[in-house]
Amino acid sequence: MNNLLLLPILIPLFTAVILIFLNRFTIASRWVSALSFLSTVFVSFLLFQKVQADGIQTLNLGSWEAPFGITLVSDMLSSLLVLTTSVIAFACCLYSFRAIGEEREKFYYYPILQFLIVGINGAFTTGDIFNLFVFFEVMLMSSYVLLVLGGTKAQLRESVKYILVNIISSSLFVITVAYLYSVVGTLNMAHISSRIAEVGQPGILTVIAVLFLIVFGLKGAIFPLYFWLPGSYYAPPAPVLALFGALLTKVGVYSIMRTYTLFFPHDPGYTHELLGALAVITIVVGIIGALAYWDVKKIIIYNIIVAVGVILFGVSVNTTESLTGAIFYLIHDMLIKAALFLLVGIVIAITGTTNLKKISGLIKNYPLLGWMFLLSALALAGIPPLSGFVGKLLIIKSGFGAEAYWGAGIVLMSSLLVLFSVMKIFINGFWGIHRTYEEEEKAPVSWLLISPAILVIISVLYGVGAELVYPYILEAAETLTNPSTYINAVMKE
Amino acid sequence: MEIVMAFVVGIIFMAATYLMLSKSLLRIIIGTGLLSHGTHLLVLTMGGLKNGAAPLLGEHAPSYNDPLPQALILTAIVIAFGVTSFFLVLAYRAYQELGTDNMDRLRGTKINE
Numbered sequence: 216m217n218n219l220l221l222l223p224i225l226i227p228l229f230t231a232v233i234l235i236f237l238n239r240f241t242i243a244s245r246w247v248s249a250l251s252f253l254s255t256v257f258v259s260f261l262l263f264q265k266v267q268a269d270g271i272q273t274l275n276l277g278s279w280e281a282p283f284g285i286t287l288v289s290d291m292l293s294s295l296l297v298l299t300t301s302v303i304a305f306a307c308c309l310y311s312f313r314a315i316g317e318e319r320e321k322f323y324y325y326p327i328l329q330f331l332i333v334g335i336n337g338a339f340t341t342g343d344i345f346n347l348f349v350f351f352e353v354m355l356m357s358s359y360v361l362l363v364l365g366g367t368k369a370q371l372r373e374s375v376k377y378i379l380v381n382i383i384s385s386s387l388f389v390i391t392v393a394y395l396y397s398v399v400g401t402l403n404m405a406h407i408s409s410r411i412a413e414v415g416q417p418g419i420l421t422v423i424a425v426l427f428l429i430v431f432g433l434k435g436a437i438f439p440l441y442f443w444l445p446g447s448y449y450a451p452p453a454p455v456l457a458l459f460g461a462l463l464t465k466v467g468v469y470s471i472m473r474t475y476t477l478f479f480p481h482d483p484g485y486t487h488e489l490l491g492a493l494a495v496i497t498i499v500v501g502i503i504g505a506l507a508y509w510d511v512k513k514i515i516i517y518n519i520i521v522a523v524g525v526i527l528f529g530v531s532v533n534t535t536e537s538l539t540g541a542i543f544y545l546i547h548d549m550l551i552k553a554a555l556f557l558l559v560g561i562v563i564a565i566t567g568t569t570n571l572k573k574i575s576g577l578i579k580n581y582p583l584l585g586w587m588f589l590l591s592a593l594a595l596a597g598i599p600p601l602s603g604f605v606g607k608l609l610i611i612k613s614g615f616g617a618e619a620y621w622g623a624g625i626v627l628m629s630s631l632l633v634l635f636s637v638m639k640i641f642i643n644g645f646w647g648i649h650r651t652y653e654e655e656e657k658a659p660v661s662w663l664l665i666s667p668a669i670l671v672i673i674s675v676l677y678g679v680g681a682e683l684v685y686p687y688i689l690e691a692a693e694t695l696t697n698p699s700t701y702i703n704a705v706m707k708e
Numbered sequence: 709m710e711i712v713m714a715f716v717v718g719i720i721f722m723a724a725t726y727l728m729l730s731k732s733l734l735r736i737i738i739g740t741g742l743l744s745h746g747t748h749l750l751v752l753t754m755g756g757l758k759n760g761a762a763p764l765l766g767e768h769a770p771s772y773n774d775p776l777p778q779a780l781i782l783t784a785i786v787i788a789f790g791v792t793s794f795f796l797v798l799a800y801r802a803y804q805e806l807g808t809d810n811m812d813r814l815r816g817t818k819i820n821e
Binding site: 345348349352356359363366368371372374375376378379382383385386389390392393394396397402 | 728733736740743744746747748750751754755756776777780783784787790791794795798799801802805806814
């Protein structure tokens with residue numbers, strides 16, 4: 216029992232309530248918001264240290280004993296993800312000060328930002344499958360508002376589709392939980408896991424596993440369920456896009472990771488093969504999109520889909536090594552995608568366009584922006600010693616070890632093409648003839664550079680210091696491959 | 709009883725799918741409402757349908773219903789209600805701004821629009 220688990224959820228929640236009242240005072244709400252995220256980062260770090268020292272932490276809400284009440288569980292994986300989420304939220308919040316515009320700030324931008332983080336941190340921490348649905352809804356509701364806030368034509372048009380897709384997937388989620396409940400008779404994730412292990416996953420549970428894959432695949436944008444993502448993510452402004460791209464799809468990926476290792480590890484010949492095949496096709500589709508467009512936003516958006524595929528391929532191989540790689544790559548991708556979207560946001564703020572053919576020679580006036588973009592592009596592709604390398608190395612190595620030659624080969628090839636797709640932005644946008652742009656004077660570039668700088672520095676340290684981080688990631692992966700550790704931690708109290 | 713409910717839920721899902729595939733935004737929203745109704749009925753059915761008896765646990769209760777599906781449905785209804793009302797407001801705003809509720813004209817294939 217440890218109340219620390221609740222704080223990364225409660226601090227943003229209470230701040231959101233306070234911020235609703237502070238709405239008229241823009242400056243005050245900015246700093247209260249940033250301060251709240253900073254304290255969330257601090258608390259998440261304390262939680263991470265606690266988990267590292269004492270193992271898995273649990274909290275039974277309302278002191279209802281483990282299988283009957285709602286349990287919050289923080290193992291290494293979830294505490295690491297909560298920490299990463301808080302850091303990204305803080306960076307995006309700082310960026311928003313000068314990027315989001317007074318109009319949106321007046322219409323409850325900061326409270327909604329806090330609610331979004333409540334949902335995401337909750338989804339990472341909860342140990343109850345229905346509670347996961349509730350936190351998903353908190354997160355989605357905030358994302359609807361963030362997506363539509365501003366009310367431009369494109370935003371309204373895309374919000375309609377985004378909401379429709381998510382309502383359908385939420386309904387499917389409830390249906391799947393109902394099926395699972397009727398089979399195993401419990402909602403506590405640890406309890407579900409031990410009961411499924413007892414009956415040895417008959418056919419009906421494999422069906423439920425595939426249903427879960429559809430539900431979380433819709434959120435996480437895997438093939439063939441990714442169709443809504445490029446359109447919807449294109450609409451909102453840069454800081455919102457960074458939060459969506461870095462965090463929302465990753466919650467889906469985390470849920471697949473959790474359910475497929477905790478609930479359904481007994482029939483990998485069917486479920487994990489399916490996941491692996493879909494993951495590989497996801498990579499291919501993402502690559503085609505990333506190469507096809509000459510639009511800076513679209514290129515990075517399609518790279519989200521590639522990364523989801525790479526991580527899920529690691530999950531589908533399902534060994535300790537591949538899961539270590541998947542977790543390593545997951546955290547790397549959250550950091551670097553947020554940084555890339557924020558940097559692209561600056562490029563758009565300077566040039567006023569997303570069309571790559573109308574941008575060139577930016578490095579002359581903005582060298583720092585250029586080098587940071589280059590660094591994140593290299594990290595995204597997985598060039599050593601930057602952060603993408605270790606994760607991809609482990610995923611590919613374990614893929615070859617498990618004789619999944621096709622999949623591992625495509626992951627390997629995808630790195631080159633990802634590098635090409637982002638280098639296209641660097642070569643065309645930053646090199647070439649210097650141009651002047653109309654909006655150039657107004658862009659607060661030096662302020663906007665702070666947030667991506669924080670993220671890029673963390674990501675570089677994460678890559679260079681991989682040796683130091685590796686034991687924690689390994690521990691997270693070992694908890695995933697041995698569900699009994701998780702079950703014992705939850706059920707003992 | 710469960711078999712009958714399965715058919716009822718199936719028919720509701722069928723109607724919901726039909727409505728969601730139509731072009732008018734309002735029909736789509738009614739479809740999502742129906743979809744969530746079907747979901748709630750399904751959750752109720754999955755808990756097992758018994759005749760009578762409140763979900764109260766006495767020491768020697770002769771019969772009782774499983775209270776958990778009811779708690780789940782209550783939560784899901786509240787969420788579905790919130791999402792549907794948000795969707796309705798959004799649809800109205802989108803209609804004001806874009807001047808159409810026809811999904812064919814909301815495609816947005818031209819980017820940068």
